[in-house]
Amino acid sequence: xxxxxxxxxxxxxxxxxxxxxxxxxxxxxxxxxxxxxxxxxxxxxxxxxxxxxxxxxxxxxxxxxxxxxxxxxxxxxxxxxxxxxxxxxxxxxxxxxxxxxxxxxxxxxxxxxxxxxxxxxxxxxxxxxxxxxxxxxxxxxxx
Amino acid sequence: xxxxxxxxxxxxxxxxxxxxxxxxxxxxxxxxxxxxxxxxxxxxxxxxxxxxxxxxxxxxxxxxxxxxxxxxxxxxxxxxxxxxxxxxxxxxxxxxxxxxxxxxxxxxxxxxxxxxxxxxxxxxxxxxxxxxxxxxxxxxxxxxxxxxxxxxxxxxxxxxxxxxxxxxxxxxxxxxxxxxxxxxxxxxxxxxx
Numbered sequence: 187x188x189x190x191x192x193x194x195x196x197x198x199x200x201x202x203x204x205x206x207x208x209x210x211x212x213x214x215x216x217x218x219x220x221x222x223x224x225x226x227x228x229x230x231x232x233x234x235x236x237x238x239x240x241x242x243x244x245x246x247x248x249x250x251x252x253x254x255x256x257x258x259x260x261x262x263x264x265x266x267x268x269x270x271x272x273x274x275x276x277x278x279x280x281x282x283x284x285x286x287x288x289x290x291x292x293x294x295x296x297x298x299x300x301x302x303x304x305x306x307x308x309x310x311x312x313x314x315x316x317x318x319x320x321x322x323x324x325x326x327x328x329x
Numbered sequence: 330x331x332x333x334x335x336x337x338x339x340x341x342x343x344x345x346x347x348x349x350x351x352x353x354x355x356x357x358x359x360x361x362x363x364x365x366x367x368x369x370x371x372x373x374x375x376x377x378x379x380x381x382x383x384x385x386x387x388x389x390x391x392x393x394x395x396x397x398x399x400x401x402x403x404x405x406x407x408x409x410x411x412x413x414x415x416x417x418x419x420x421x422x423x424x425x426x427x428x429x430x431x432x433x434x435x436x437x438x439x440x441x442x443x444x445x446x447x448x449x450x451x452x453x454x455x456x457x458x459x460x461x462x463x464x465x466x467x468x469x470x471x472x473x474x475x476x477x478x479x480x481x482x483x484x485x486x487x488x489x490x491x492x493x494x495x496x497x498x499x500x501x502x503x504x505x506x507x508x509x510x511x512x513x514x515x516x517x518x519x520x521x522x
Contacts (some may be wrong), residue, residue, distance in 0.1 A: 256384045259394040259410075260401075299379030301417070301424055305389065308413045315406045328455070 188233040192234040192242035196227070207253035208310075209272070214247040215293035223296050233299060235240065248295045255302055263313040281318050284310075341460070350408035366502065371437035372428045373498050382426055389417055392478050411476060418471060425491060426465040430497045432451055433458045454497050461490040 204210045217225045225243035226236075234242070257265065270277045284290070294303045318321045333513045334454075388394075398410045436454070464487045 192400050213382045214434055214495060255388060257392065258397070260387075298522065299375065301420055302385060305385075305417050306415055312406065312413060315409055316398070317403045319403050 188234060188238045189245065192230055194240050195233065196222040196230055196242055196246055197218070199229075206265040206268055207250045207257060209269050210250035211247065211254055212269070212290070214243060214297075217243050220292075227228050236295050237304050244295065248297075249286060251306070253299060254306055257309075258277065259309055259312065262309045263316050266313045267317060268309065277317065278321055281314050281321070285318075286312055365435055365438060366368040369432060369498065370502055372467055373495060373502065374436070376432075376491065378426070380421065380428065380490060381495070383488070386421070386484065386488055387511050389414070389421055390477055390481060392481075392485050395478055415472060418472045422465050422469045422472065422487075425487070426462060428456065429461055429465070429491065431492060432494065433462075436459045436498065436501060454494075457490060457494050457497065461487065461494055464490060 190307070195291075201210055201213075204213055214225070217227055219226060225240045225247070227239050227243055230239035230242060233239075254265075270280045273280060275283075287310075292309055294306060303305070351357070368421050396411070402410070436458075464483060468480060468483045468487055471483065
């Protein structure tokens, strides 16, 4: 019950400012310690305790991931475009970095099904290609 | 004529399977093998929560994504998209087959010995399992040849058959698994991340 309250608090205070599932997933994965797999959030832990805060963050991370799986490709492209414009990095730089490093692969929850993760990563890869094709530059191959 | 031959082959195969599996029947024991029950429960969970939820399957096979890519992306991205979706669709079918086979093997090894099933139920369940495995093969063939958007009817049929098999396996597992160990499994599954 405490976890549900903590997750609600997190949604209301923090995640309401991050409407897109892709953005939320990346934000919540950044709350996770890669050595332990546990999530940390100072404000939430102060209010609810470390364990409850960790569970609430994990729940919200899984929720954002499920929402991203359920997003049509057109929405994934829009979410990625918004993320690129909010990141402050030039879109061509971000696209090149994401294509090379594939940071979205480590942004998924740890208990995700491998095929669902593969699907999410495949969608992000296609979305990157679509955004790249829209960048000004040499003429693209006609359809 | 071909339909008749295929039906006869299916009937012969089913009878052969039932005869062969009946030979392996042992005397009933009080509980199934713990490890096998755990593995079957995991296979069932992977199917029900990972592979079969409608929102996930609909996304893999949703034609709207294809239409969007055709409308808004250059040809090389369209090719990349179709290749990626085909790869994912084939991987999905292979995973479903794998998990269904795991459940069927569990049924043959364990649950049938304990759950008192009538011959009719046994045949119906065997038919569901084998028709599902056959549907997966047919679907895989179509996806390989014509892509993931060619046979939405077979996808829906495969999902429906997989759900029936899952419900049957759920009932077998419920008979074999004491309520306390189900609760323990559920609390153990709630891990961080």
